[in-house]
Amino acid sequence: MSMTVDAALAARFGLTTEEYGKVLAIMGRTPTLTELGIFSVMWSEHCSYKSSRVHLRTLPTKAPWVIHGPGENAGVVDIGEGLAAIFKMESHNHPSFIEPYQGAATGVGGILRDVFTMGARPVANLNALRFGDPAHAGTRRVVDGVVRGVGGYGNCVGVPTVGGEVNFHRAYDGNPLVNAMTVGVARQDRIFLSAAAGVGNPVIYVGSKTGRDGIHGATMSSAEFDENAASKRPTVQVGDPFTEKLLIEACLELMATDAIVAIQDMGAAGLTSSAVEMAGKGGVGIEMNLDHVPQRETGMTAYEMMLSESQERMLMVLKPERTEAARAIFEKWELDFAIVGHLTDTARITIVHNGEVEADIPLAPLADEAPVYHRPFVHTPKPARLGAVADPEGIEHALLHLLACPDLASRAWIWNQYDSGVGGQTARRPGTADAAIVRVEGTRRGLAITTDCTPRYCQADPHDGAMQAVAEAWRNITATGARPLAVTDNLNFGNPEKPEIMGQFADAVKGMGEACWALDFPVVSGNVSLYNETKHPNGLRQSILPTPAIGGLGVIEDVTKAIGYGMPDGCDLVLIGEI
Amino acid sequence: MKAGIVVFPGTNRERDMAQALRLVSGHEPQMIWHRETSLPSLDLVVLPGGFSFGDYLRSGAMGAHSPIMREVKAFAERGGHVLGVCNGFQILTEAQLLPGALLRNASMRFLSQDCFLKVENAGTAFTRGWSEGALFRAPMAHGDGNYNATTDVLDRLEGEGRVAFRYADARGNVSATDRRSNPNGSLRAIAGVLSENNRVCGLMPHPENLVDPDLGATDGVPLFKSLVESLVA
Amino acid sequence: MKVRVNVMLKEGVLDPQGKAIGHALDVLGFHGLGEVRAGKLIEIEVPAQNEEAAVEQGEAMARELLANLVIEDFTVEVVS
Amino acid sequence: MKVRVNVMLKEGVLDPQGKAIGHALDVLGFHGLGEVRAGKLIEIEVPAQNEEAAVEQGEAMARELLANLVIEDFTVEVVS
Ligand SMILES: Nc1ncnc2c1ncn2[C@@H]1O[C@H](COP(=O)(O)OP(=O)(O)O)[C@@H](O)[C@H]1O
Numbered sequence: 015m016s017m018t019v020d021a022a023l024a025a026r027f028g029l030t031t032e033e034y035g036k037v038l039a040i041m042g043r044t045p046t047l048t049e050l051g052i053f054s055v056m057w058s059e060h061c062s063y064k065s066s067r068v069h070l071r072t073l074p075t076k077a078p079w080v081i082h083g084p085g086e087n088a089g090v091v092d093i094g095e096g097l098a099a100i101f102k103m104e105s106h107n108h109p110s111f112i113e114p115y116q117g118a119a120t121g122v123g124g125i126l127r128d129v130f131t132m133g134a135r136p137v138a139n140l141n142a143l144r145f146g147d148p149a150h151a152g153t154r155r156v157v158d159g160v161v162r163g164v165g166g167y168g169n170c171v172g173v174p175t176v177g178g179e180v181n182f183h184r185a186y187d188g189n190p191l192v193n194a195m196t197v198g199v200a201r202q203d204r205i206f207l208s209a210a211a212g213v214g215n216p217v218i219y220v221g222s223k224t225g226r227d228g229i230h231g232a233t234m235s236s237a238e239f240d241e242n243a244a245s246k247r248p249t250v251q252v253g254d255p256f257t258e259k260l261l262i263e264a265c266l267e268l269m270a271t272d273a274i275v276a277i278q279d280m281g282a283a284g285l286t287s288s289a290v291e292m293a294g295k296g297g298v299g300i301e302m303n304l305d306h307v308p309q310r311e312t313g314m315t316a317y318e319m320m321l322s323e324s325q326e327r328m329l330m331v332l333k334p335e336r337t338e339a340a341r342a343i344f345e346k347w348e349l350d351f352a353i354v355g356h357l358t359d360t361a362r363i364t365i366v367h368n369g370e371v372e373a374d375i376p377l378a379p380l381a382d383e384a385p386v387y388h389r390p391f392v393h394t395p396k397p398a399r400l401g402a403v404a405d406p407e408g409i410e411h412a413l414l415h416l417l418a419c420p421d422l423a424s425r426a427w428i429w430n431q432y433d434s435g436v437g438g439q440t441a442r443r444p445g446t447a448d449a450a451i452v453r454v455e456g457t458r459r460g461l462a463i464t465t466d467c468t469p470r471y472c473q474a475d476p477h478d479g480a481m482q483a484v485a486e487a488w489r490n491i492t493a494t495g496a497r498p499l500a501v502t503d504n505l506n507f508g509n510p511e512k513p514e515i516m517g518q519f520a521d522a523v524k525g526m527g528e529a530c531w532a533l534d535f536p537v538v539s540g541n542v543s544l545y546n547e548t549k550h551p552n553g554l555r556q557s558i559l560p561t562p563a564i565g566g567l568g569v570i571e572d573v574t575k576a577i578g579y580g581m582p583d584g585c586d587l588v589l590i591g592e593i
Numbered sequence: 594m595k596a597g598i599v600v601f602p603g604t605n606r607e608r609d610m611a612q613a614l615r616l617v618s619g620h621e622p623q624m625i626w627h628r629e630t631s632l633p634s635l636d637l638v639v640l641p642g643g644f645s646f647g648d649y650l651r652s653g654a655m656g657a658h659s660p661i662m663r664e665v666k667a668f669a670e671r672g673g674h675v676l677g678v679c680n681g682f683q684i685l686t687e688a689q690l691l692p693g694a695l696l697r698n699a700s701m702r703f704l705s706q707d708c709f710l711k712v713e714n715a716g717t718a719f720t721r722g723w724s725e726g727a728l729f730r731a732p733m734a735h736g737d738g739n740y741n742a743t744t745d746v747l748d749r750l751e752g753e754g755r756v757a758f759r760y761a762d763a764r765g766n767v768s769a770t771d772r773r774s775n776p777n778g779s780l781r782a783i784a785g786v787l788s789e790n791n792r793v794c795g796l797m798p799h800p801e802n803l804v805d806p807d808l809g810a811t812d813g814v815p816l817f818k819s820l821v822e823s824l825v826a
Numbered sequence: 827m828k829v830r831v832n833v834m835l836k837e838g839v840l841d842p843q844g845k846a847i848g849h850a851l852d853v854l855g856f857h858g859l860g861e862v863r864a865g866k867l868i869e870i871e872v873p874a875q876n877e878e879a880a881v882e883q884g885e886a887m888a889r890e891l892l893a894n895l896v897i898e899d900f901t902v903e904v905v906s
Numbered sequence: 907m908k909v910r911v912n913v914m915l916k917e918g919v920l921d922p923q924g925k926a927i928g929h930a931l932d933v934l935g936f937h938g939l940g941e942v943r944a945g946k947l948i949e950i951e952v953p954a955q956n957e958e959a960a961v962e963q964g965e966a967m968a969r970e971l972l973a974n975l976v977i978e979d980f981t982v983e984v985v986s
Contacts, residue, residue: 112896254845255647256644260602430704433703433734435734436606438801440808441808453807649846650946651974658854739922778920847971856967858952864946865948866947867914869944871939872939873939891934
């Protein structure tokens, strides 16, 4: 494709005419290709939350036990004894449709980095999955690949996968949902943030080398799926859990020292978003020379390096006098370590490659003038009340029918492929309690963790369905004897430019917020995935069911008191609540 | 008992193993980095589970070539006790400290589930805490646990009492062809084997994950109790 | 007839296996190696009358199952 | 020079992967297949002056690391 920078290329990068106009105004000239790439990923739905931000602002995010709410790489809550749980959920929906194994695997890798980048050792993974109709031709491939991918990555890095959920519905035939959640534990006095500081401090790149993986992944994951999805395939990223494991250990080893000023993983839009966010949050400038970036392929351009989504990489700002000690740690773990730039007082991001300035953008307008949309929406009509339910088959048949239905049948075939015990702290594994329980190493406390959402409730009534998802997460935690603390979420919806989809989104966020307020169960992190729909060959676009997945976390002071759902002989069954 | 745990890049059950050794022996084990070229004075060397070097070529193949393995071999030749669990077992076979090889599970899938092990030889430092034929539960978590060796080797192992553990069902019945009790497809349902001098032992399942009463089960304790009783000088 | 299907990751796709193997070989003393790439091979007895048909069958199987064309390339050869 | 090391399970060692692939191919409609065996191939750029030396290097690497001779056989060929 032609790479001359103009409105047409901007449109192909996913920027609207108005957005491109803003770019021109900020730059005062035609941007370079690399600059256009940076704007397009930073202003993508994925990175800028431009359709969702106005709604997300309404969610409760504070409580006395919340240490960091949304805005950091993951949410942080106080779990007692000077410790904190750090957790978040993130989607990898589109990549998992294109290449189920690698899509799911790199999804797990990405959420792990969000958590250990803050200083936490990851102690639990969960996965909330939605697949197409089991009878649909493509479903088997996706289910098999996704489950293998989640397991392949999590098992190798040695983080136990302790829970999750699975639904099947034809609305997900061409657009499965893979939402991965990681929980980590850190000392409260050793939590690492991403705001850079200290003009002149070195900017360090660590981890794997950069290749041409997933260029424009961030804009692609915001673009609707269509039958051309196949042609986007070369952008698939391959995960390397072994390198991630080394990265976890090396980062935690470095974090035990006082070398780090700021740290950020390279997620969607890799170097671009990590550099922009670190410098932007810290109110400083950043200059990077891409000649120093460890590269896997030859002849990479600045544009390619800035947009690459190669996995298992991190960017850090170090105290200059600690740089060599840090290098020794990364060399011990046989990871790349390169000084790629330094902080400046220009409040700009400046990218140099082969002696040329390839990008030079003022950071404040890049962030402040990012588009925010109040998209029009219409509410989902309230469903009619259910009348009397006919009983055509008798209660025994109905029960068998329910037990055999894909949404209720045993999930053992999934969790038997996930190592749920590694780490030696798993007190309640999948299939044994309403929430998984993982003991906090060195204490008697446990974390109770669950993911919940019933998409067909949300389809019928997005507001009440989302409330119900929060309430279910809360109930699952309390049912084990733990005290619910906070939630993370993964809001998966269709195309926000359609008023009825935007209505689902707005109402679901409202319902979630109301439930969280009522239960004192704040939202401390989350992720939004929009444009989840499939274009069929006949031109019809089908949206997924509205799926606001909730990840809940609670704490129990003594794991030996945790309650599961196995019923020992000789017990009585008691029903509590209204019938 | 002075125990050392070898840590390879990609090892991930070293903390589990340390917790078990600490709990049962009361002593903190030493962590030994794979690039070390000498071992401290130890009663027991443990190779824990994980994915050494990603297990990208064959499970345990690259780990077996790490510098520390020369020392582990010398330690074994001097009559030292070596325990390999899961990836540790795979490394011991790749390093030819134990016979046979561990192939991909017959189901071609990673298996994470509880299994039952039958103690076939209760006369070793690893097993004397059990009686012969005892049955215990242990979680397995592996993709390559399908024990394989030539018929000659298998016959020899059996003849010399070097099959330490076999997979069994909850009542103790052993059947190599029963995929429920022997899910990875191991020949003769072998789950763990011993070296000629009975001082090197490898097994696939994870007794170290069942030692803490606070986590609900203690089925793996006898392994560590046996070692402590045998090796405390 | 027996065909062999060789499956390799596409150029440019990260090959963690090849990377790790190359590294291990270097540690073992095989220095100066260039790129190392890992792949799969599958040998199949096919019911074909001639080489052409055998290769065609091999290719069809590779496309349908043996190779993941999103990230992998394949070649087919007759071995006997 | 580039060598290719082909690693296969020895005759007589059960090959669960080959068996699974054969079964999957049959389900996909490829009937009448005989034995299916799965192996690995590793391509390596070696610093050799001639084919003989390249093959020798490939064999040394196979013996040391790439193949587990307890269960696997290998062959080495020069590919370019
Ligand atoms: N994708 C998955 N990964 C791991 N565990 C899962 C997954 N899906 C379901 N589970 C586990 O299976 C059990 C039953 O799941 P589910 O029917 O959703 O439970 P509930 O309705 O009690 O929340 C739970 O322990 C859950 O964590």
